[in-house]
Amino acid sequence: xxxxxxxxxxxxxxxxxxxxxxxxxxxxxxxxxxxxxxxxxxxxxxxxxxxxxxxxxxxxxxxxxxxxxxxxxxxxxxxxxxxxxxxxxxxxxxxxxxxxxxxxxxxxxxxxxxxxxxxxxxxxxxxxxxxxxxxxxxxxxxxxxxxxxxxxxxxxxxxxxxxxxxxxxxxxxxxxxxxxxxxxxxxxxxxxxxxxxxxxxxxxxxxxxxxxxxxxxxxxxxxxxxxxxxxxxxxxxxxxxxxxxxxxxxxxxxxxxxxxxxxxxx
Amino acid sequence: xxxxxxxxxxxxxxxxxxxxxxxxxxxxxxxxxxxxxxxxxxxxxxxxxxxxxxxxxxxxxxxxxxxxxxxxxxxxxxxxxxxxxxxxxxxxxxxxxxxxxxxxxxxxxxxxxxxxxxxxxxxxxxxxxxxxxxxxxxxxxxxxxxxxxxxxxxxxxxxxxxxxxxxxxxxxxxxxxxxxxxxxxxxxxxxxxxxxxxx
Numbered sequence: 001x002x003x004x005x006x007x008x009x010x011x012x013x014x015x016x017x018x019x020x021x022x023x024x025x026x027x028x029x030x031x032x033x034x035x036x037x038x039x040x041x042x043x044x045x046x047x048x049x050x051x052x053x054x055x056x057x058x059x060x061x062x063x064x065x066x067x068x069x070x071x072x073x074x075x076x077x078x079x080x081x082x083x084x085x086x087x088x089x090x091x092x093x094x095x096x097x098x099x100x101x102x103x104x105x106x107x108x109x110x111x112x113x114x115x116x117x118x119x120x121x122x123x124x125x126x127x128x129x130x131x132x133x134x135x136x137x138x139x140x141x142x143x144x145x146x147x148x149x150x151x152x153x154x155x156x157x158x159x160x161x162x163x164x165x166x167x168x169x170x171x172x173x174x175x176x177x178x179x180x181x182x183x184x185x186x187x188x189x190x191x192x193x194x195x196x197x198x199x200x201x202x203x204x205x206x207x208x209x210x211x212x213x214x215x216x217x218x219x220x221x222x223x224x225x226x227x228x229x230x231x232x233x234x235x236x237x238x239x240x241x242x243x244x245x246x247x248x249x250x251x252x253x254x255x256x257x258x259x260x261x262x263x264x265x266x
Numbered sequence: 267x268x269x270x271x272x273x274x275x276x277x278x279x280x281x282x283x284x285x286x287x288x289x290x291x292x293x294x295x296x297x298x299x300x301x302x303x304x305x306x307x308x309x310x311x312x313x314x315x316x317x318x319x320x321x322x323x324x325x326x327x328x329x330x331x332x333x334x335x336x337x338x339x340x341x342x343x344x345x346x347x348x349x350x351x352x353x354x355x356x357x358x359x360x361x362x363x364x365x366x367x368x369x370x371x372x373x374x375x376x377x378x379x380x381x382x383x384x385x386x387x388x389x390x391x392x393x394x395x396x397x398x399x400x401x402x403x404x405x406x407x408x409x410x411x412x413x414x415x416x417x418x419x420x421x422x423x424x425x426x427x428x429x430x431x432x433x434x435x436x437x438x439x440x441x442x443x444x445x446x447x448x449x450x451x452x453x454x455x456x457x458x459x460x461x462x463x464x465x
Contacts, residue, residue: 086401128401214364221439225435228436232432237426247431248431250336250386251386
């Protein structure tokens with residue numbers, strides 16, 4: 001498939017998602033304070049199937065692949081690949097920082113990309129961290145949050161990619177288009193993007209595979225555990241330490257804490 | 267006069283350095299982390315010795331009674347004493363193996379302690395630490411409870427993810443359609459089949 005087709009495909013998906021997001025924000029707005037578990041996870045049967053599929057992929061594809069990857073390449077090379085992959089994300093982070101009006105983070109990101117691309121030889125070395133340049137993390141789901149879509153929408157698990165929410169999935173879809181790296185490539189060179197996604201996949205498999213395996217081995221319901229990990233972590237990322245503290249700073253004396261509901265976002 | 271000034275100065279220095287010293291909860295976690303790193307994670311002893319040592323640290327440092335009670339939520343109240351004990355045993359066994367496996371990911375990162383924050387509940391604080399990680403450090407909070415001058419961990423929060431809250435979600439979701447002995451049995455089976463130990 002040529003990349004132009006991929007882009008058109010992505011546009012359609014993103015538009016479709018944007019539409020469903022609009023629906024979800026209006027219908028959920030009333031229930032924001034009284035979200036019950038079912039409303040929080042209306043796609044549970046599908047989500048469970050997608051999660052099973054992802055755990056299957058992890059066990060039979062990513063984990064053996066990652067073992068071979070770690071065996072073949074020494075840590076220095078793996079770090080280089082990881083740095084290279086991170087560096088290619090910086091223009092996207094930069095654009096999102098700008099869209100969020102966060103000029104400090106956009107300046108840091110610009111400095112990081114410039115430093116690592118030049119001194120760090122195309123991003124293979126993370127010189128910026130040595131120079132104490134920050135590494136802010138931004139994505140378009142977060143930009144949508146900053147723009148006022150504070151309702152995450154239902155929990156949604158994407159095949160291969162993993163846990164998300166409806167808003168963040170839409171954000172990811174739109175994110176494909178606003179990524180400057182994609183636009184910077186001339187049409188004839190667009191096939192290079194496949195290598196980029198390949199490298200990103202290798203790097204995130206290297207980061208995630210152990211945790212997923214640990215969850216699958218130790219949880220009696222890996223679906224619930226992964227969902228719980230993801231939502232708590234994302235909550236901290238979007239809403240900050242204070243909001244995260246509200247969820248984890250429960251009282252041990254209260255047996256009915258959270259009325260026995262799963263962890264939920266507003 | 268000069269002498270008095272000198273004494274005052276040294277007194278002031280002593281007082282400020284005493285203030286700069288770690289608070290007891292932080293000192294407890296700091297020492298625990300140091301001991302686990304030296305005697306388990308970076309030790310050259312046999313795997314069996316290291317696993318045994320880790321188990322000792324883990325059981326002593328973690329208040330599994332308080333945690334086990336909380337993670338069952340309202341199902342704790344309706345359980346018989348025998349069911350409670352069985353659950354705590356199976357839960358402890360599972361948590362121990364799961365955390366041993368997580369600690370295996372340690373590859374020599376620095377851990378820095380950044381102070382404390384009050385936590386909900388009597389005599390509880392969050393000990394704030396950062397684990398070195400490129401390009402951004404990972405934030406780990408240790409919820410520590412003081413009881414009669416001794417300290418125990420009741421929760422570990424990694425990048426916003428509370429261990430105890432996650433266990434509670436997992437178990438209470440299961441208990442909606444199952445009885446507690448089934449949960450205990452399943453946990454024990456899983457703990458027995460999970461062979462990972464400290465490398």
